[in-house]
Amino acid sequence: METKETVHVSKHDHLDGIYTLTFNRPNAMNALSTQMALDIISSLEELRKKDDLRVLVITGSGEKSFCVGADLKERKGMDQKEWHEQHRIFEQTAEKIRTFDYPIIAALNGYALGGGLELALSADIRMAAEHTEVGFPEAKIGIIPGIGGTQLIPRAISVGIAKEILFRGNRVNAEIAKQLGLVNHIFPSSNLLESTYEIASEIARNAPISLKMIKKAVDTGLQVDINTALSIELQCYYKCADSEDRIEGIESFNEKRLPQWKGY
Numbered sequence: 530m531e532t533k534e535t536v537h538v539s540k541h542d543h544l545d546g547i548y549t550l551t552f553n554r555p556n557a558m559n560a561l562s563t564q565m566a567l568d569i570i571s572s573l574e575e576l577r578k579k580d581d582l583r584v585l586v587i588t589g590s591g592e593k594s595f596c597v598g599a600d601l602k603e604r605k606g607m608d609q610k611e612w613h614e615q616h617r618i619f620e621q622t623a624e625k626i627r628t629f630d631y632p633i634i635a636a637l638n639g640y641a642l643g644g645g646l647e648l649a650l651s652a653d654i655r656m657a658a659e660h661t662e663v664g665f666p667e668a669k670i671g672i673i674p675g676i677g678g679t680q681l682i683p684r685a686i687s688v689g690i691a692k693e694i695l696f697r698g699n700r701v702n703a704e705i706a707k708q709l710g711l712v713n714h715i716f717p718s719s720n721l722l723e724s725t726y727e728i729a730s731e732i733a734r735n736a737p738i739s740l741k742m743i744k745k746a747v748d749t750g751l752q753v754d755i756n757t758a759l760s761i762e763l764q765c766y767y768k769c770a771d772s773e774d775r776i777e778g779i780e781s782f783n784e785k786r787l788p789q790w791k792g793y
Contacts, residue, residue: 535565536572537590544726546583546733548576555591560600561644563615566622573625580792583733583740585629586725587652588636592718595635595661598643616675619644623676626651627748630741632732636725637661637712642700647674650681653744655711656725657703658718663711664700684751686710736774737792742766 531538537551550572552559559565576582589595599619604612626633626648635641635652641663649655649663657663665682667673674695683691686709694701706712716724732740742765750758769775773791781788 531572531575533568533572535562536568538572538576541726544730544733546581547586547726547729548579548582548584549586549588549722550576552587552589552596555589555593557600557602558594558597558640559589559591559645560597560602561619561622561648562600562603563618565600566615566618569622570618570625573629577630583631583737584729585631585633586636586722586729587626587633587648588722588725589638592638592658592660594639594645595637595641596645596648597640598645598647598666619676623647623651627677630744631737632740632744634725634729636721637663637703638718638721640700643667643674643678644676647676647678647681650685650711651677654713654728656721656728657706657712657715658721659703659715660718661703661706661712661715662700663703663706664698665695666698666700668696669698682711736769736778736788736790738769738772738774738790742769 535552535554537553538548539551540548552565554560554562554565576585607615632654633652634654634656635649637649637655637657639658639661641649641661643666646663646665665674665678673679679695682694690709701711703712703715707715714724746762746765750761753761772793774793777788777790
C-alpha cells in the first residue's frame, strides 16, 4: 500500500497484475482538489514503473462518490491566475490517465460529475455501482468541461445525446448510462470492486504487449482518417507479431499450458 495525502495505491496479492488507485477525500465526496490532482499525477508516474502492472483500477473511497469534480470550496476566492494554474494541473491529471500504457478501468462507486466524469471517460472501461449518477453540470455555473469532457463524451456515445447531456447539465442514472454506452456494466454496490477485479483479471492474463498495442491502435486511430488508422493498426500488429510473446503465445497454445509472458 502506497499512501499519499488524498490518494491510496494498493495491490492485492491474489490479483496478479492489478493495482488500484483510490481517490481518498470521502468527506468532500472525493472532489478534485489541487493536492489530489498532484497526488494522482505522481501516483500514475510511479505506477508506470511497475513491471508487474497489467491493469489499473481507479475508484473512490466510500460508497457515495467516485468524484464530484473540482472542489468549488477550494476555488472560492481564487483569482484568474490561480484558477488557470490549478486548471493546468487538472489537465495534466486527465492526460496522465488517458495516456497510461496499460488498460485503466474506472469503478464508479457513486457520483461521477463534472471533472469526475471527465476522469472516468479518460479511462478505457467504466463499471458502475447501481446507484451511480453521472453528468456534466458545468453549464449551470457558467463554464464548460475543460479536461476532455466535450471531446470524450461524443466519442463514447452519439453526438446528439452527448450534446443534450452537456446542454442540460442534468444527471444520468446508471441504467441510462449503460444503455447509452457510457458505462460497460452495472453491479450492486457491495459487489462493484469484486466484479471489476474479475474482469480486470481476465484482461491481465493476456499478453502485455497486446494490451499496450490494442490501446495504442484504438486511441491513436480514433484521431485520424481510416487509411491512416489502418496503417497505425498494422504498425501495432507487427510490433506484436515480431515479439517474443507472440512466439510464446503460439507455443503455449500448442503445448496446452499457460503462457509465460515476457512483455516484449
